[in-house]
Amino acid sequence: MNLKELYQEIILEHGKNPRNLRKTENFNKDAKGHNPLCGDNVHVYLKLNGQKIVEDISFEGSGCAISMASASIMTDLIKGKNEHEAKEIVEDFLGMIKENPELNSENLKEDEKTKLMCLSGVKKYPMRVKCATLSWHTLVSAIDNTQEEINTERLD
């Protein structure tokens, strides 16, 4: 087991200095997520324009390095994508964390895929997968405007 694979520099860096850790002014969609097992909380804010393109995305919350880095990288990648693309990227990411060896989304550039693959080390730590996926599930909930708090214990 190589912990360096899990805690790559990019994860440590994003974990320490998360991007978009703030609340978007004039957000028009948001959702909360909670992991009752470890107490992690996340609140994702979206500002979509008329063409349903993500003009701004941010998050508030606290958690471990994995969850903070995952949320940080997510917000970086989703900005500028439209709703449909964003959801497709989430699906691709969740597929990769679950079983797929790589990312296949056509909505991600190669360098974006490389960045996201840094989180693939989590696969070997089943207890930590939810840390990495909480913010992503919460993003979907925000896009779908379900007004329902995501609870990692109620997900598949």
Place this chain on the structure above:
Amino acid sequence: MNIDKIKKEFPIFDEKIQNNDLVYLDSANSSQKPKVVIDRINEFYSKEFSNVGRSVHYLAVAATNLYENTRTSVQKFINAKDKNEIVFTKGATEALNLVANILGQNYLQDGDEVLITELEHHSNYVPWHFLRKSKNIKINFAEINDDGEVTLEEIEKRITSRTKVISITHLSNVTGAILPIKEITELAHSKGIIVVVDGCQGAPHLRLDMQDLDCDFYAISCHKMYGPTGLGVLYGKKKWLEELPPYQGGGGMINEVKKDRISYGDLPNKFEAGTMATAQVIAFDQSIKFLERIGIDNVVKHEADLVEYGQELLQKNNSVRLIGNPKNKGGVLSFTIEGIHPHDVATILDGDGVAIRAGHHCCQILHDKLNIPASSRASVGIYNTREDLDTLNDAINNCKKIFNQK
């Protein structure tokens, strides 16, 4: 006392866990099991199994005797006055739910108050919370001081004329504080208040004497006492167990059942409805014998030495902040590391074969009070050594290294 020899009685320490020797520092969560306990379960199922209670065949009678022998062993171990004051449950959680339930049914009145503390495990809060809804019971919290203790004075301050029950931990599973149960009980009884003790951490690590403590109820978790899972003990003073109504209905707990009336059985059957954790109860006798063989005073002494050593070690480690500094402390070392989340700490320590717990340890009230979402906790058992704590410290340093900290 030869700890190496004692450790050899636990088969799990012969195993390599992910290629590492196991440094098990999660005994406050659940302890490992000695071979005598494991073998007893196997032996009972292989050679002696029968349900206990009504049947008259040979195996049933023998199993019933074994089952009741454990009750007597527990009675002696905690110095209860009567063997019928010992009720087996599926765990300490059920024991506490049982007490809250029966007091709620027949004792507490609308507007009465239950006093608990900020140190309580969720299992000594949620069952009382149910009564908030169903009986309009008010719950008050005695607060911790800066050292993570709850003092007798603080308890006294929180008692009102409506306080009917004080339900408190014997030994905090986070700060390690040992509460002055005897003094609290004396005070409570002088005001006619019932005392319930969550003894999950007390029972495996302290000398227990129910007649000396004089509390009304005491909940024990057997799997934290080198015993099987799925088993707890509720000690209750005979007069309460006789006076209060049953908790669950079913086979074994009745006297007579008619279409228009039911009468309940005598103690302890009244509180042991349905088929109990028979094999676990019988094997738990071996846990008690194991602890008695070592001597509970030796256990206390050994763990006090470990916790003092661990505290000193971690205090010297910069960026480690210990949670609580109680004068009277049990074998629990909870801490945070500056800039590293407890879950990352636990994962990295696990990589070095060091098993600790990270999270809120079922004590969210306490973590909210401390203003932290989670903490890391190393807790000791009879099989731990000073070397284990050195390994813990080394693993913490490795953790800091991975996170580029000095």
